[in-house]
Amino acid sequence: MRNDFDITASRQRCMGYRRRILEISQQVQALHAAGAFSCLEMVDVIYNGLMRGPGSGNSPDTFVMSKGHGCMAQYVILEELGVLERRDLDLYCKPEGRLGCHPDYGVPGIEASTGSLGHGMGLAIGMAYAERFVHKNDGGVFTVLSDGELQEGSTWECMMMAANLGVDNLVALLDHNGMQSFGNTAETHPKFYPIREKLEAFNWETAEVNGHDADAVYNAVVSRKGGKPFMLIGNTVKGRGVSYMEHGAIWHYRSPNPEEYKQALAELVEICS
Amino acid sequence: MRNKFADAIYEIGKQDPRICALVADISPAGSMVKFREEFPERFINCGVAEQSMIGIAAGLALKGMRPFCYTIATFSLYRPFEMVRDDLAYQNLPVTVIGMGAGVIYSTLGGTHHTMEDIAVASAIPNMTVLAPCDPEEMRLATTWCATESKGPVYMRLGKAGEPDLTSSVVDPFEVGKIxxxxxxxxxxxxxxxxxxxxxxxxxxxxxxxxxxxxxxxxxxxxxxxxxxxxxxxxxxxxxxxxxxxxxxxxxxxxxxxxxxxxxxxxxxxxxxxxxxxxxxxxxxxxxxxxxxxxxxxxxxxxxxx
Missing domain, CATH: 3.40.50.920 (Rossmann fold)
Structure with a gap:
C-alpha cells in the first residue's frame, strides 16, 4: 500500500472530476451523475491512493466497479490517468464512441463488465482468489458496491464465500448513500439496517466512515487488520457537490439542463468532508 | 458420464494449471476427489450457491484461468442464468458450465429437477457454445476441447451414469461444430x-x-x-x-x-x-x-x- 496519499490533491482532483462529469452531462440526456458523485471520493482513493501503478497497464491490483451505473466516476479518473482519451469521454453514449452508461470489459482500464446489480462481488472474489491462491502473488482487488446491491441475494452468497475462501486481498467499498428509486432505504426497507453487524456476522472485517472524506477512507483501508475480506461502509450523499442533486431521486439518471448546469458549476466547491 | 467427466478433468488438470473446478455442493465422485486432493487451490465448493459459483468462475477466468462449473443442469444454468449471460457470455470468458443429469433423467424428482428447455435457453445467448456429447468417450473429447481450445463460454449437457459406449469404433472424428x-x-x-x-x-x-x-x-x-x-x-x-x-x-x-x-x-x-x-x-x-x-x-x- 502507498502511504503518500495527498488529501489536498484528492480534493482538487474530485472538484475537477465533478466539473468534467457535469460538462459531459450537457452532451447527453442521462448519465447517472448523482451516483457517480456519491462514490467519487472513494473511487479516487482507490485509483490514486490504494492501487499500485494504476493506468500503467501492468498494475498488480485490480478495480471492479460493481455499481456499474457509477462508471462516470471511473471514466473521468481513467481519462486523467491517460488510460482513456479525452475523445472517448467526449463521445460518451454516442454511436461513434465506445463508452456507455455501464462499463464494458475490453475498454481500456475496464477490468469487468457490470451494470446489473449483484454481479461485481462474485467477479471480484474470483479475481482475488486467483491472485492470492492460484497465482500466489500480492495483487489486491478493489470494488465499489452500491448499497442497493446489498439487497441482491447473489451479493450475500458471494460474501459468505469470500470469508470461506479467505480472500484477505479483497477490499470492498460500499457507497452507502441510503437512497433508492422508491425513496430512502431507511424508510422503504428499514430492516436493511444495521449493515455493519450483518457484514461482521459473515466474518468480514469492517469500518465505517464518511465516504466523502477521502483521508478517512484511505486511512480506514490501509489501517485494516487484515486476514479477512474487508468492507468499508462509506456513508455518502447521492449527488454530493451540487445542492439540488443532493437527496433528489430524479438525479439518479437525468442530466441537468443548461440553466441547472450553470448553477451546478457555480456552486461546486471542494468537498472537505 | 459423470465419473468419466471427473476422470477427464483430473487428467487435463494435471497438465494445465489453468484448469479449475467449481462445484455447488454436487460433486462427481471418484476422480474429482483426486483433483481436489492434488490441486486443492484449484477446486472450490461454493456450497448451495450457484450464482456465486458462476460469478467467481468469471472472476477466475478474468485472471487467466479456464474454470469448469459443475452441478445438476437446472442449477447450473437456470438458477444463475443472469450470471451465465452477463458474467460469462457478455464478457466472452472461457468458462464451461456443466449441466449434469439433464433432460428428465431424474424422473422421480419432479419438474424442479428436470432440464427440458436448456438447449433453447443456452443457445439463445450470444457467444455461447452448446455441446451435448452422447457417450463417455465423446464427453471426454468435448471436455478436452473446452479445456484447451474454447474461446468463450460453453454449456455442456451431460447425462448421469451408465451411458453405454456408442462411439469408440466410429470412423468419423469428433470435431466441435461438425455433425x-x-x-x-x-x-x-x-x-x-x-x-x-x-x-x-x-x-x-x-x-x-x-x-x-x-x-x-x-x-x-x-x-x-x-x-x-x-x-x-x-x-x-x-x-x-x-x-x-x-x-x-x-x-x-x-x-x-x-x-x-x-x-x-x-x-x-x-x-x-x-x-x-x-x-x-x-x-x-x-x-x-x-x-x-x-x-x-x-x-x-x-x-x-x-
Missing amino acids: RYLRRGDGDLCILSYGITMKMAFDVADRIQEQTGRAPSVVSVHTIKPLDTAGILSALSSHDRVVVMEEHVPHGGLSSRVKEVAWDNRVRADLSCFTLKDEFIHYYGDHAGLLDAHGLSAERVIRALV
Whole structure:
C-alpha cells in the first residue's frame, strides 16, 4: 500500500472530476451523475491512493466497479490517468464512441463488465482468489458496491464465500448513500439496517466512515487488520457537490439542463468532508 | 458420464494449471476427489450457491484461468442464468458450465429437477457454445476441447451414469461444430440426435434395419451451437427421410434448428421430430416411463416410421 496519499490533491482532483462529469452531462440526456458523485471520493482513493501503478497497464491490483451505473466516476479518473482519451469521454453514449452508461470489459482500464446489480462481488472474489491462491502473488482487488446491491441475494452468497475462501486481498467499498428509486432505504426497507453487524456476522472485517472524506477512507483501508475480506461502509450523499442533486431521486439518471448546469458549476466547491 | 467427466478433468488438470473446478455442493465422485486432493487451490465448493459459483468462475477466468462449473443442469444454468449471460457470455470468458443429469433423467424428482428447455435457453445467448456429447468417450473429447481450445463460454449437457459406449469404433472424428456420423446408412433414413437420447436413436436404427432391411444413418449432433448448417443440409439432401430425436421441449432445440435450416435453404425434406412435450408432466416412475409419457420412445418412433 502507498502511504503518500495527498488529501489536498484528492480534493482538487474530485472538484475537477465533478466539473468534467457535469460538462459531459450537457452532451447527453442521462448519465447517472448523482451516483457517480456519491462514490467519487472513494473511487479516487482507490485509483490514486490504494492501487499500485494504476493506468500503467501492468498494475498488480485490480478495480471492479460493481455499481456499474457509477462508471462516470471511473471514466473521468481513467481519462486523467491517460488510460482513456479525452475523445472517448467526449463521445460518451454516442454511436461513434465506445463508452456507455455501464462499463464494458475490453475498454481500456475496464477490468469487468457490470451494470446489473449483484454481479461485481462474485467477479471480484474470483479475481482475488486467483491472485492470492492460484497465482500466489500480492495483487489486491478493489470494488465499489452500491448499497442497493446489498439487497441482491447473489451479493450475500458471494460474501459468505469470500470469508470461506479467505480472500484477505479483497477490499470492498460500499457507497452507502441510503437512497433508492422508491425513496430512502431507511424508510422503504428499514430492516436493511444495521449493515455493519450483518457484514461482521459473515466474518468480514469492517469500518465505517464518511465516504466523502477521502483521508478517512484511505486511512480506514490501509489501517485494516487484515486476514479477512474487508468492507468499508462509506456513508455518502447521492449527488454530493451540487445542492439540488443532493437527496433528489430524479438525479439518479437525468442530466441537468443548461440553466441547472450553470448553477451546478457555480456552486461546486471542494468537498472537505 | 459423470465419473468419466471427473476422470477427464483430473487428467487435463494435471497438465494445465489453468484448469479449475467449481462445484455447488454436487460433486462427481471418484476422480474429482483426486483433483481436489492434488490441486486443492484449484477446486472450490461454493456450497448451495450457484450464482456465486458462476460469478467467481468469471472472476477466475478474468485472471487467466479456464474454470469448469459443475452441478445438476437446472442449477447450473437456470438458477444463475443472469450470471451465465452477463458474467460469462457478455464478457466472452472461457468458462464451461456443466449441466449434469439433464433432460428428465431424474424422473422421480419432479419438474424442479428436470432440464427440458436448456438447449433453447443456452443457445439463445450470444457467444455461447452448446455441446451435448452422447457417450463417455465423446464427453471426454468435448471436455478436452473446452479445456484447451474454447474461446468463450460453453454449456455442456451431460447425462448421469451408465451411458453405454456408442462411439469408440466410429470412423468419423469428433470435431466441435461438425455433425458426426456414428453410422452411415443407405440413404433412406437419417436419425439426428444428441446426448442422452442417442442410445434410443441406436435402438430405433437397429430395429428399423431388422424390420425393413434398410440401414439408417445415425448422426451425433453433439454441437448444437454453432450448428453445422452445411452438415445438416447435406444430411437432409442425402436421405429420403430425416428424423430428429431429442429429450427437449419442441421449441428451441435441435428440432427447431433443423427446421430453420431447411426453411432458410428452401430444402424440401421429409422431416419428423420426436421431442418432449411442452408440458410439465407429474409422473413418478423410471426415466423410460417418463419419456414415454412425453411421447418419446423407440416404439413410438418406429411406429411412425415403418
